[in-house]
Amino acid sequence: MDFLTNHLLTLILFTPLVGALVLGFLPNDKKTIRWAGFLFSLVPLALTLLLWARFDFAQAAAFQFQEQATWYGPIHASYHLGVDGVALTMVLLTTFLTPLALLASFSVGDRVKVYYMLFLALETGMLGVFLSLDLMLFFVFWEIGLVPMFFLIFQWGSPKGERRVWPGLTVPSRVYAAFKFMIYTMAGSLGLLLAIQMLGVVTGTFDLPTVIERWNQASGTILGFEAGTLKAVAFWAFAIAFALKVPVWPFHTWLPDAHTEAPTAGSMILAGVLLKLGAFGFLRFVLPLYPEQARHYAVALAFMGMMAIIFGAFAAWGQEDFKRLVAYSSVNHMGFVVLAIAAAAWAAGTEHATIALNGAVLQMFNHGLTAAGMFFLVGAIYERAHTRELKKFGGLFGHIPVYAGVLVFTSMASLGLPGLNSFVSEFLIVRGAWPVFNLFTTLSMLGLLITGAYILKGIKDVLFGPLTDLADHLTDLTAREVAVMVPLMALMLILGVWPMWLLEVINRAVGG
Numbered sequence: 001m002d003f004l005t006n007h008l009l010t011l012i013l014f015t016p017l018v019g020a021l022v023l024g025f026l027p028n029d030k031k032t033i034r035w036a037g038f039l040f041s042l043v044p045l046a047l048t049l050l051l052w053a054r055f056d057f058a059q060a061a062a063f064q065f066q067e068q069a070t071w072y073g074p075i076h077a078s079y080h081l082g083v084d085g086v087a088l089t090m091v092l093l094t095t096f097l098t099p100l101a102l103l104a105s106f107s108v109g110d111r112v113k114v115y116y117m118l119f120l121a122l123e124t125g126m127l128g129v130f131l132s133l134d135l136m137l138f139f140v141f142w143e144i145g146l147v148p149m150f151f152l153i154f155q156w157g158s159p160k161g162e163r164r165v166w167p168g169l170t171v172p173s174r175v176y177a178a179f180k181f182m183i184y185t186m187a188g189s190l191g192l193l194l195a196i197q198m199l200g201v202v203t204g205t206f207d208l209p210t211v212i213e214r215w216n217q218a219s220g221t222i223l224g225f226e227a228g229t230l231k232a233v234a235f236w237a238f239a240i241a242f243a244l245k246v247p248v249w250p251f252h253t254w255l256p257d258a259h260t261e262a263p264t265a266g267s268m269i270l271a272g273v274l275l276k277l278g279a280f281g282f283l284r285f286v287l288p289l290y291p292e293q294a295r296h297y298a299v300a301l302a303f304m305g306m307m308a309i310i311f312g313a314f315a316a317w318g319q320e321d322f323k324r325l326v327a328y329s330s331v332n333h334m335g336f337v338v339l340a341i342a343a344a345a346w347a348a349g350t351e352h353a354t355i356a357l358n359g360a361v362l363q364m365f366n367h368g369l370t371a372a373g374m375f376f377l378v379g380a381i382y383e384r385a386h387t388r389e390l391k392k393f394g395g396l397f398g399h400i401p402v403y404a405g406v407l408v409f410t411s412m413a414s415l416g417l418p419g420l421n422s423f424v425s426e427f428l429i430v431r432g433a434w435p436v437f438n439l440f441t442t443l444s445m446l447g448l449l450i451t452g453a454y455i456l457k458g459i460k461d462v463l464f465g466p467l468t469d470l471a472d473h474l475t476d477l478t479a480r481e482v483a484v485m486v487p488l489m490a491l492m493l494i495l496g497v498w499p500m501w502l503l504e505v506i507n508r509a510v511g512g
Helices: 002-006 008-025 030-054 085-107 112-131 135-144 146-156 173-203 208-217 227-245 254-261 264-289 291-296 298-317 322-346 351-385 401-415 421-433 438-463 469-473 479-497 500-510
Strands: 064-072 077-083 162-166 169-172
Touching (some): 002 008, 008 030, 008 064, 008 077, 008 085, 030 085, 077 085, 085 264, 085 351, 085 479, 112 146, 135 146, 169 173, 173 227, 173 254, 227 264, 264 322, 264 351, 322 351, 351 401, 351 421, 351 469, 351 500, 401 438
Antiparallel strands (some): 064 077
């Protein structure tokens, strides 16, 4: 038990990777691989529930269960893990969604072993970002997560469609989307790596708590540059890398392509967890390392968040591809998170900042649930109809009633209907941001209005109107598919009527 307590974070972090390695030695039987991969993904979830049970919620702002050992001595990099209330929330989201995504993947029939191995490796990469307290270790996991998702899109993406990339040259759309995803994220990572290296040189360590303390005390001339100028450059290196990952306007253009071409489970994890890595980066690194710069440039961040809310909503409203509609909705919903972070940066130390940050972290968790559910439902109907064009559906409410009921419920949660989860987080964000950026918040309400329009458009086109010939080929959700959605729907409802079980943790973490 002492070993379990002392190394609980390491076990959560590397159990999926061990599972991926074990899968490589199992017989190449699809059923065996599917169930083994799913069962391996339940182990980190069980360990996370144990972590939750042993977590000291009264000290949620402090790093707990820390593990530290020298990793690369010459540059003072260490294997340093720790979890506070914010990281705990994201670890719970990751370990909760991964088994559901793997359960949703039982319909995948091509190279099943490699597919499940990549998914488990991806889980380790995502968990490493949330658990790392060393900047170099964080960057390693930040980059590790790119590789499995690239191959999931590249190899298991949509088989249809081509994109023109050069006069006379076309490539499959999934190849285009995979490389666009990789190039965008790698471009942001380059500046991030350089800024991390600079922090290590200036502070003499990559250990995050020590870096924050020494970096904030640094003044005068640093490496031959005026401290304020160097900190501003480093701030934008971090901010752009994380903004690309969120993604926030105008860095969002890779997202619709990646979502549209990714396999169903890939979209569930991409929207459910991977987008949260960028927002988490703002909370874990940007606000503590660059409080003055974050306040100085908060208006710019708030403007980008507002634009993501408005243009994400209008872009979603204009889509005729069901999956692309849901993809643009992620830009819209994550824009609220960026708006809240900007408000917290401007009003740091005030009640408004605390309320905004509560809303931001809760919105990250809530959007993970609703986006994963929506992408799964789009994938479920695509597997049956082999099309995502909204105009080809219609009249399905009475034909596939279980699917229809689940879609309406999940759509209302995504819309922010009172009584369901998204309402609480969006209300907190608006309440926290309004006194700080009242103009941006007011304009963002236009995006909130259009959110209702595009959600209702999707429901209307799929479920209502005249029944099309396509309905003859459609069957209702299977027991496995219902098993994927029931846990998501349960949490959407629980967080809508009783959000305090999670908000209490978040509030103590962000309120210090």
